[in-house]
Amino acid sequence: MNAEKRDRGLLRVDVDECKGCGLCVEACPPKVIGMSERLNHYGYRTATYAGAGCTGCGICFIVCPEPGAITVLRAVKRPADLGRRFDTAIAGASECTSN
Amino acid sequence: MSNELISDYEVSHAKPKAFYERYARKEELQHQTHFCPGCGHGNVHKMLAKAIDELGIQDKTILVGPVGCSVFTYYYFDVGNVQAAHGRAPAVATGVKRSRPESIVIGYQGDGDLSAIGSAEILHAANRGEHITVIFVNNAIYSMTGGQAAPTTLIGQKSTTTPGGRNAATEGYPLHVSELLATLEAPVYIERVGLGDNKQIAQASRAIRRAVENQVRGLGFSLIEVLSPCPTIWKMSPVEAQHWVRDVMEKTFPLGVFRDRTREAQPRPLPEPEPALDQIPRILGIADKDLPDGSSAKNARAEEVDLRVRVAGFGGQGVLLLGEVLAEAGLDAGLEVSWLPSYGPEMRSGTSNCHVRLSSQTIDSPLVTIPNVLVAMNEPSLRKFDVSVRPGGWVIYNGDTFPEDCVREDVHVLALPFTQMADELGDARACNMVMLGALLEITGVLPQANIDAALHRLVKHSKWLELDERALARGRELYRESMQELAYES
Amino acid sequence: MHKQLMKGNEAIVRSAILSGCRAFYGYPITPASEITEAAALYMPQAGGVFLQAESEVASINMLYGAASAGVRVMTASSGPGISLMQEGISYMAGAELPCVIADITRGGPGLGNIAAEQSDYHQVVKGGGHGNYRTIVLAPHSVQEMADLTALAFELADKYRNPVVLLADGFIGQMMEPVEFPQRAIEPRQPEWAVAGTAETRGNLITSLHMDINDMEQHNRALEAKYRSAERHEARAEEWYAEGAEIVLVGYGIVGRILKAVTADARASGINVGVLRPITLYPFPSFNFQRLAKRARVFVVVEMSNGQLLEDVRLALNGARPVEFLNRMGGNVPSHDEVLAFVRELAQRTSSTIRPSMEQEEERVAHV
Structure with missing residues (x-):
C-alpha cells in the first residue's frame, strides 16, 4: 500500500451500540457513511463506513447521540517508516464495520 | 498535497473517559444508552x-x-x-x-x-x-x-x-x-x-x-x-x-x-478555615468558663421555695423580661426554674403574659395555671387572671385603684400606679422592674446578689441597668411603705 | 457542666452544632423560626452552612444534597412546612439518607393557627410521604431533652441512615429552662457511602430509584428489617410512678409535664396513678405498655390532637386494658385541674366498673 494515497481519517462504528438513527449519514460532509442492509441483533440497521473518503473531521462523532457508537481516527503525518500501526488501525476498523 | 506521509492513525474522537466503559447499573443492553434513536x-x-x-x-x-x-x-x-x-x-x-x-x-x-x-x-x-x-x-x-x-x-x-x-x-x-x-x-x-x-x-x-x-x-x-x-x-x-x-x-x-459575565466575575473566595473543635462551646456561648458557677449558690436553703408567678400586660410593658430576670435570678440562686411565654395568637395581638416557676424541687409542669403571685400590669390582665390566683397568694396590680369587682377576700393585694412611679424614676418603661422589686420584697425568696447577677446578664446597656437597679429598689421600698401604712391603719 | 437559661429552640441548634451538624437549611415558620434564626447566627461561626431556602420543598431537598455529600444536616419547621417536606422525607428515607428535622408543632389543619397542638403526630410518626418507610421520632418534654435528644437524633440518623424527627410542641420550643451541654464537640466520620467529590467516593450513587420490581421489593424488605431493628433497640419511654400504678396516664411533650404535676397531686390524695411518657413515638415503646398493663387497671391518653396518639396506645395494649381519652385542640392545653378532675372521677369509677388486672385476679383467687 502507498501511504501517500491514504485517507486523512477513518471511522469505526460499533454495531452493538449504533441504533441506526442516521444522523451521522446526514451530517457527514464527504458523504461516506451509509446505512447497512443487514440488521444488527437488536433489529437496528446500523451506520456503516463506505470504506474510503473519510476526512477525519469528527462531525459524525459529534452528531451521534450514542457515547461510543462512533470512533474517529485521524492520520498522523510523519515519515512512513516510523509508524507501523497503520495496518492495525485499518484492520480494526474493517473488522468492526463488517459485523 | 504535502511531502509528509500518512504513517499512522490516532483516535481523535472517541467515547469520553467520564463514561463508564460498560453501563453495569443498567439491567440489560449494558453497552448502549436507554435513549431512543436520535434523542x-x-x-x-x-x-x-x-x-x-x-x-x-x-x-x-x-x-x-x-x-x-x-x-x-x-x-x-x-x-x-x-x-x-x-x-x-x-x-x-x-x-x-x-x-x-x-x-x-x-x-x-x-x-x-x-x-x-x-x-x-x-x-x-x-x-x-x-x-x-x-x-x-x-x-x-x-x-x-x-x-x-x-x-x-x-x-x-x-x-x-x-x-x-x-x-x-x-x-x-x-x-x-x-x-x-x-x-x-x-x-x-x-x-x-x-x-x-x-x-x-x-x-x-x-x-x-x-x-x-x-x-x-x-x-x-x-x-x-x-x-x-x-x-x-x-x-x-x-x-x-x-x-x-x-x-x-x-x-x-x-x-x-x-x-x-465570565470576564468580570471574581473567583469565589476560599472558605474561612473551620474553627477548632475545642472552640465550638465558646462560639455557642455555652463554654463552662464563660458561665456563672451556680454550684456555690446551691447551699442548704432553709425553707422550701415554690413560687408560681404569672406576669401579664400589654406587649412593650416588659412582661417577658420581668419573668426572665426572675427566672435567671432563680437559676443563679440554685433553684429549679422555668419560664414560659404566653404562646399562641395572643403573641401578636398586643397582650402578653408569661409563666415563671422557681422551686427547690424538680419542676413538673412549667405551666402556671394557679399562680401564687400574679403581676398584672394593666386592668384587662387583672380581670383575666385574678380569679386564678391561689388563696393566700398575692396580686400585684399596676393601677391607681383596684377594681371593686375584682376584690377577693382570700388574696393579698398590692395595687399602686407603678408606671407613674417608674416615670418619676426617669422612664415609665422601668415599670416592670418596679413591680419585680415589689414581688421580690413580698416573697423574699431571692438574695439581692442573685438579682444583680441576673440583671447584669440580661440588661447590657449601662443606662438601662442603672435605671433598672433603682427601679427594683424603688419597688421594694414601695411594698415596705405600704406595709407600714397598713400597720398604722390597724 | 454549668446550667444556663435557654429556649428549647435555641438549645436544639447548639446541641446540633456540638453533634457535628454543619449545614442548616430552613424556611421561616412560627413557632420554629428561632431555630432557623439561631442557626443563621451560629452555623457560619462554626464553619458550617446556613441558608434560608425559597420553600420547605427546597430546604428538604437541600438536606438531601448535603446528606448525599456526607454532612450532618438539619432543618426546622412546623405543621404546614412539614407537609411540604414530605416529598423530600420520602426520598431521603428511600435513598437512606440521614438528617434531623425539628418539627415544632402548631394548630391545624390548613393554616390552622400558631398555637401549640400535637396534631402533626400522624404525618410525622406514620410517615406522611409516599411509600413504605418510617421516620424515627423523638419527643422531648423539656429544654434539656431538646438538647439531649438532638444529639441522639443525629446518632440515630447516622446509625439507621434515615431521617429522624424531633417532634416538639410550641411550648417546649418557646420556653426557657436551665440546660447544660457537653463541653466536647463531635467531628463525625464521613460515611463511606457519601458522594463527596473525591476519587474514593466517585463510584458512589445516591438514589431512591429501583426500576426492577424485585430490586424494589428487596429494597423495601431491607428497609423493613432496619425498622424492625430500630423497634428492638431504640424504643424509649419515661415511667413516672408508673410501676404498680392502677391508672397510667399517657402523654408526650408538654402534656407529659402536666401529667407529672397531676400525678403528684393525685397521689397526694391517695390515688394510685403514674405516668408513661413515650420519648420515642416511632419506634413506639409498646413494651412499656405491655409490662405496665399487668398491674394497671386503666390507661388514660391525654393529647393535644384528635386521638392520634390514642391509636398507637390502643395498638400497643392490643385490648389488654381499657383506654380512656382526654384531649384538647386548637391551642388549648389540657389544664392541670381538668386532668386531675378526670383522674379523680376515673379513680372512683374504676373500683366498681373496670375489671381488675389479670394478676390481681390471680392473687384474689390464690387468697381464696
Whole structure:
C-alpha cells in the first residue's frame, strides 16, 4: 500500500451500540457513511463506513447521540517508516464495520 | 498535497473517559444508552462527558440527575452521582456544593423538570448565584411520561394534554427560561444552544464546556439551555427532528448568549478555615468558663421555695423580661426554674403574659395555671387572671385603684400606679422592674446578689441597668411603705 | 457542666452544632423560626452552612444534597412546612439518607393557627410521604431533652441512615429552662457511602430509584428489617410512678409535664396513678405498655390532637386494658385541674366498673 494515497481519517462504528438513527449519514460532509442492509441483533440497521473518503473531521462523532457508537481516527503525518500501526488501525476498523 | 506521509492513525474522537466503559447499573443492553434513536440527550451526555475529560475533573464531579428521560445519568457517567426528586436538582445541587465547595456540581434537567415543577428551585438557585452548572435540555414536551404539554411546548404544538395544539389563551405561552434567568443579577453565564445541525451541535459542545469551566474557575452560576430533538414523541425521523429544532423550535427559542459575565466575575473566595473543635462551646456561648458557677449558690436553703408567678400586660410593658430576670435570678440562686411565654395568637395581638416557676424541687409542669403571685400590669390582665390566683397568694396590680369587682377576700393585694412611679424614676418603661422589686420584697425568696447577677446578664446597656437597679429598689421600698401604712391603719 | 437559661429552640441548634451538624437549611415558620434564626447566627461561626431556602420543598431537598455529600444536616419547621417536606422525607428515607428535622408543632389543619397542638403526630410518626418507610421520632418534654435528644437524633440518623424527627410542641420550643451541654464537640466520620467529590467516593450513587420490581421489593424488605431493628433497640419511654400504678396516664411533650404535676397531686390524695411518657413515638415503646398493663387497671391518653396518639396506645395494649381519652385542640392545653378532675372521677369509677388486672385476679383467687 502507498501511504501517500491514504485517507486523512477513518471511522469505526460499533454495531452493538449504533441504533441506526442516521444522523451521522446526514451530517457527514464527504458523504461516506451509509446505512447497512443487514440488521444488527437488536433489529437496528446500523451506520456503516463506505470504506474510503473519510476526512477525519469528527462531525459524525459529534452528531451521534450514542457515547461510543462512533470512533474517529485521524492520520498522523510523519515519515512512513516510523509508524507501523497503520495496518492495525485499518484492520480494526474493517473488522468492526463488517459485523 | 504535502511531502509528509500518512504513517499512522490516532483516535481523535472517541467515547469520553467520564463514561463508564460498560453501563453495569443498567439491567440489560449494558453497552448502549436507554435513549431512543436520535434523542438529543445522548449528544448532551457526550458533550458533558467530553468537558469533564478535558477539564480533568472526573474525580471531583458530582452529577445531580433529574426525573425524566435523563433520570439514569448515573448509568453512564463515571462520576459521583446523586439522583434528585422531580424538579429539585438545583436545591439538591445547592446542598451538595455548599458543603463540598471543592467539588464540581452539575445539575442535569429536562424542561418539564426544570421549567414546570422545578421552576422555583432553578429561579432561586440562579438568583443566589449558586456555584453550580446546570444543563437544561429543552425538547418542548414531557417525553418520559408519554408526550404531555410542557411550559416550553410551542404555540399550536400538539401534545397528549393539548390535543388541539397549545392555545395561548388557555395554556399561556412557551416559557423562555434563559431569557427569564438572564434578568437576574447573579448568573455568570447563560446561553441557549441547539442540536439542529452540525454547526449548532459544535457550538453546543463549546458552550457546555464553558459552563463547566466557569465552575472550575469558581465564577458562579452557569446554565446552558439545549434545544434538543425528541423524534419519538414528536413522531418524526431523527433527521426530521433535528431539522425541526433548527427550523421551527429555534423561531420560538432564539439561540444565543443571554448572559456572559465570565470576564468580570471574581473567583469565589476560599472558605474561612473551620474553627477548632475545642472552640465550638465558646462560639455557642455555652463554654463552662464563660458561665456563672451556680454550684456555690446551691447551699442548704432553709425553707422550701415554690413560687408560681404569672406576669401579664400589654406587649412593650416588659412582661417577658420581668419573668426572665426572675427566672435567671432563680437559676443563679440554685433553684429549679422555668419560664414560659404566653404562646399562641395572643403573641401578636398586643397582650402578653408569661409563666415563671422557681422551686427547690424538680419542676413538673412549667405551666402556671394557679399562680401564687400574679403581676398584672394593666386592668384587662387583672380581670383575666385574678380569679386564678391561689388563696393566700398575692396580686400585684399596676393601677391607681383596684377594681371593686375584682376584690377577693382570700388574696393579698398590692395595687399602686407603678408606671407613674417608674416615670418619676426617669422612664415609665422601668415599670416592670418596679413591680419585680415589689414581688421580690413580698416573697423574699431571692438574695439581692442573685438579682444583680441576673440583671447584669440580661440588661447590657449601662443606662438601662442603672435605671433598672433603682427601679427594683424603688419597688421594694414601695411594698415596705405600704406595709407600714397598713400597720398604722390597724 | 454549668446550667444556663435557654429556649428549647435555641438549645436544639447548639446541641446540633456540638453533634457535628454543619449545614442548616430552613424556611421561616412560627413557632420554629428561632431555630432557623439561631442557626443563621451560629452555623457560619462554626464553619458550617446556613441558608434560608425559597420553600420547605427546597430546604428538604437541600438536606438531601448535603446528606448525599456526607454532612450532618438539619432543618426546622412546623405543621404546614412539614407537609411540604414530605416529598423530600420520602426520598431521603428511600435513598437512606440521614438528617434531623425539628418539627415544632402548631394548630391545624390548613393554616390552622400558631398555637401549640400535637396534631402533626400522624404525618410525622406514620410517615406522611409516599411509600413504605418510617421516620424515627423523638419527643422531648423539656429544654434539656431538646438538647439531649438532638444529639441522639443525629446518632440515630447516622446509625439507621434515615431521617429522624424531633417532634416538639410550641411550648417546649418557646420556653426557657436551665440546660447544660457537653463541653466536647463531635467531628463525625464521613460515611463511606457519601458522594463527596473525591476519587474514593466517585463510584458512589445516591438514589431512591429501583426500576426492577424485585430490586424494589428487596429494597423495601431491607428497609423493613432496619425498622424492625430500630423497634428492638431504640424504643424509649419515661415511667413516672408508673410501676404498680392502677391508672397510667399517657402523654408526650408538654402534656407529659402536666401529667407529672397531676400525678403528684393525685397521689397526694391517695390515688394510685403514674405516668408513661413515650420519648420515642416511632419506634413506639409498646413494651412499656405491655409490662405496665399487668398491674394497671386503666390507661388514660391525654393529647393535644384528635386521638392520634390514642391509636398507637390502643395498638400497643392490643385490648389488654381499657383506654380512656382526654384531649384538647386548637391551642388549648389540657389544664392541670381538668386532668386531675378526670383522674379523680376515673379513680372512683374504676373500683366498681373496670375489671381488675389479670394478676390481681390471680392473687384474689390464690387468697381464696
